[in-house]
Amino acid sequence: MKSSNPVLGKAFNQPATMQVDQLEQTYSAPAASSLRTGRMTLEDVVAKTGFLFGILLVVGAVAWRANLGMGAVMLGFLGGFVLAMIISFSKSIKPALVITYAALEGLALGTLSSYYEAFYPGIVSQAVIGTIAAFAGVLVMYRSGRLRATPQFTRAVIGAAIGYFILGLVSLVASFFGVGQGYGFYGVSGLGLLLAVAGVGLASLFLVLDFDQIEKGVNAGVPENQSWRAAFGLMVTVVWLYLEVLRLISILRGNR
Structure with missing residues (x-):
C-alpha cells in the first residue's frame, strides 16, 4: 500500500x-546524545553541575589553605552576586561566566569555611554532610512524587522566601543598633535561630523548583547550552543551602 x-x-x-x-x-x-540532537539532556545537567562543583571545590581548597582575609569573602560573594544577576537576566548563556561564578563562590566559601572551622572544629564536615543529606532527601521525595512544584507550591515558596529575606534584613539592621542578642542575622539570638531554620527549609524547597525546571527543560527539548543555566541554578541553591546549614550548626553549637 x-x-x-x-x-x-x-x-x-x-x-x-x-x-x-x-x-x-x-x-x-x-541513544541519541545532546551532540546529535542539540537538545539538553539530564546527563548534560549532571555533568556540568559536577564540573562546576569541581571548580568550586578546587578554588575553595586553595582559599582554605591560603588563610585569606574577609576581603576574599566579600570579593567572592559580591562578584558572584553580580555575575548571578548577569547570568539570570541574560538571554544567551555564556559558559565562561558560569565557570567564573563557580570560582568566585569557591573563593568565598573556602575562606569563610576556614573561619568557621577555626571557631567550631569539625563544623564544615557536619555542614557538608547535612547539605548532601538535605539534597538527597529532597531529590528522593521529588522523584517519588511526594514533592511537586505545583502553582500553589511555587507561590507559597516564593512568598515565604520574600518574607524570609525581609525578616533577615530587619534583623541585620537591628543588630547595628544593638537590638537583640548576638549578631542579628548571623547571631545566636532567638531570631537568628529562627532564620537559620527557615533558611535551611526554604533552600531545600527551592531545590524542588530547580528539579522541576530541569525536568521541564529536558521534556521541552530546550537547546543543549541551557544545561549550563540549569547547572548554575542548582549551584546557587546548593550554595545557599550549605551556608544556611553552616549557620544553623554554628548557632546550635554556640548556644551550648
Whole structure:
C-alpha cells in the first residue's frame, strides 16, 4: 500500500524487508546524545553541575589553605552576586561566566569555611554532610512524587522566601543598633535561630523548583547550552543551602 503523504511516502512505499531492516538498525543504535540532537539532556545537567562543583571545590581548597582575609569573602560573594544577576537576566548563556561564578563562590566559601572551622572544629564536615543529606532527601521525595512544584507550591515558596529575606534584613539592621542578642542575622539570638531554620527549609524547597525546571527543560527539548543555566541554578541553591546549614550548626553549637 502506497501513501500519498509526501513525508510518509518514503517510509511507507519501501519494501517490507527494507522497513524491517531499518527498524532493527534504529532500535540497535545507541541513544541519541545532546551532540546529535542539540537538545539538553539530564546527563548534560549532571555533568556540568559536577564540573562546576569541581571548580568550586578546587578554588575553595586553595582559599582554605591560603588563610585569606574577609576581603576574599566579600570579593567572592559580591562578584558572584553580580555575575548571578548577569547570568539570570541574560538571554544567551555564556559558559565562561558560569565557570567564573563557580570560582568566585569557591573563593568565598573556602575562606569563610576556614573561619568557621577555626571557631567550631569539625563544623564544615557536619555542614557538608547535612547539605548532601538535605539534597538527597529532597531529590528522593521529588522523584517519588511526594514533592511537586505545583502553582500553589511555587507561590507559597516564593512568598515565604520574600518574607524570609525581609525578616533577615530587619534583623541585620537591628543588630547595628544593638537590638537583640548576638549578631542579628548571623547571631545566636532567638531570631537568628529562627532564620537559620527557615533558611535551611526554604533552600531545600527551592531545590524542588530547580528539579522541576530541569525536568521541564529536558521534556521541552530546550537547546543543549541551557544545561549550563540549569547547572548554575542548582549551584546557587546548593550554595545557599550549605551556608544556611553552616549557620544553623554554628548557632546550635554556640548556644551550648
